Amino acid sequence: MTVFVLVAGAFTGPHVWRDTAARLAAEGAEVHAVALTGLGKRLGDPGEAIDLETHIADVLAVIDSAASGRPGREIVLVGHDYAIHPVLGAADRRARSVARIVHLDAGMPRDGVPALAAVPDPSLREELSERAARKEQPAVAGELPPPARNEWSRWGSTAGLSDAALDGLTALAAPQPLGTLVQPLRLTGAVTAVPVTGVLCTGNGPGIEMLQMMVDVGDPALRALADARVPFFELPTGHWPMLSCPVALAEVLIDAASGKGRRLASGDDARPPAHLRPFLLDVPERPRERTGNTDLYLPDGPGPHPAVVFVHGGPVPAGARPTPRDWPTLKGYARHVAGLGVVGVTLDHRLHAVTDYGIAAADLADAVDRVRADPRVDEGRVALWFFSGGGPLTADWLAAPPAWLRCVAANYPILAPLPGWGMADTRFHPVRALAHAGDLPVVLVRAGRESAEIAATVEEFLTEARRCGANVEIVDVPDGRHGFETLDPTDEAREAVHRAVGSVLARLTA
Missing domain, CATH: 3.40.50.1820 (Alpha/Beta hydrolase fold, catalytic domain)
Structure with missing residues (x-):
């Protein structure tokens, strides 16, 4: 059996996966939508500091529960947006338990780099960087308020979202603990042994053909993905596919779990780029x-x-x-x-x-x-x-x-x-x-x-x-x-x- 562990991005919680999770379950999969502390999971202590390590621990708890006493189950971690950081952090510590990681319209975080490096708004990046440089304790000092209804596009394209979906996204959004964005991701390298799939939302960024062009002109990070034969899928929608096309997303995740997808051509191919x-x-x-x-x-x-x-x-x-x-x-x-x-x-x-x-x-x-x-x-x-x-x-x-x-x-x-x-x-x-x-x-x-x-x-x-x-x-x-x-x-x-x-x-x- 495939076990999908779904982790939502900034400001959102398990509720965004409702329709996708239902379709996955109908196809026979076991599904866990992770509640990250402060984003769907209550604090154990009102004074508790929340940082990236807190969210890594949240994902680890779900992995351990899914893996305990039930051999032969393939655990697929799906990280959307910011959530790829705690997903990678957890997979690095449970590499033998995880069958695949799916980057859902998410970047490629590196060891030692905080999530704020991927924040789209440059003024916000600068503010958080200055705060981190002054060695403030953002996990204690505060939270980043969720976007207003007309501000979500600063965090990703809202293409494909109905008015009702955008209303729901706004109404249920939670503040993002600042510590989760400024604490660097720490990886030992064990996670590199876990197979990876990328899902690109083409209404929010490049599709597979554009990635191929970037590989061809020499982008080192993408060249590494091409050499590793990482499979990719496209969804013709904006940054929140679990709300804009939940059934299509579920079908892509099922295919991703089996290792399907389109692979980029490496620079070693005989034909010129x-x-x-x-x-x-x-x-x-x-x-x-x-x-x-x-x-x-x-x-x-x-x-x-x-x-x-x-x-x-x-x-x-x-x-x-x-x-x-x-x-x-x-x-x-x-x-x-x-x-x-x-x-x-x-x-x-x-x-x-x-x-x-x-x-x-x-x-x-x-x-x-x-x-x-x-x-x-x-x-x-x-x-x-x-x-x-x-x-x-x-x-x-x-x-x-x-x-x-x-x-x-x-x-x-x-x-x-x-x-x-x-x-x-x-x-x-x-x-x-x-x-x-x-x-x-x-x-x-x-x-x-x-x-x-x-x-x-x-x-x-x-x-x-x-x-x-x-x-x-x-x-x-x-x-x-x-x-x-x-x-x-x-x-x-x-x-x-x-x-x-x-x-x-x-x-x-x-």
Whole structure:
């Protein structure tokens, strides 16, 4: 028999598992929804300090009870959100008793790192970090109040939740003991022997295809998961699937318990990773000049020529090789426009994590200044072309477009901070910046088979464009995927590239 031990995330308790637990039980499983102290379990002593170790002990008690005197039962621990921390802590101490750990829309905590590192809200992270640095006793000092009904999105996407479910989530929420967030997780390493499955909620973060891209560009943590052949599942919903799609979640957990799931391809596979496959157009070589982090692909003639600066996405690990300016897509576009009489520019910027957008923006601004100062470039006719995770960098240019900026283009871009980033109030929010763009032309290349979380930001951007009357042209690639230039070398995709390039160059030469 499979025994599911379900542990809910921050502010929530066993009640959120009701429908999922009922379906698991109907399928013949034994189910235990853990009541964590302060989040469904009463304090033994009103003055008791609650920290991560308290919650680890709560999970251990359920594991020991389920395992006692009943051999042959496979215990599957399911940790949602914050709960992956006490789940891993308990599994590390009972590795021989646990058959599998399921990360349900949860991160990959490491030894010595507290749960606050995964808190989406950066201001809250900073506050708790300062409190921990002053060696306060947050387990005694207080609790973190639960979100109000309109604040849950700061902790994860509420996509898929009905009004009734959101009302119930809010009404039954409990304060989170601060000590559970600031006490570091301590692992001996025994937990690494326990099989792991990941369940991704694609309305809240990346899906499997996006993870594969991150593996391909060299993310070390995800590469380790690919090498270990960790299986993954997707659920097309937000951060609380036990409330938005409880039956589908139960079915996924049953499959996860048996070791099913889709595995990421490791870097040892014979075929090149998607981003290093050939560009879909057969583009002739062009002269290239490399200075610092910037490459110029020069057209024939002395100039000055208009220029297009191609801005890669990310985050890209600092150690990724080759670096983005040598990826076939960026080189392909730059060579292509150079052949049409325009300087093509590629650069490497330092977007290595979602916290690096400010650094990347400074890198881009510096590169643009240097390009415009080149005597072979017409400083008054420049376009910026963004890709994927570079999309948030458009916000600065949309908010205050300079006179020399003739066009902004974006391929399969992220156009609003994703729910798990904790960047809702950042300046890197193109949707909010668009109303200030005036008549600046925007060419948006939209992939029809885009991931749900990115597609939602594009639709939000287009809704705002209609509201404010922005000058946005859409180039659709109906069967194209994210990164279609190397993934989908079809006639449809080639035509889209020609149309997008034509639209951008028309703005530069007008």
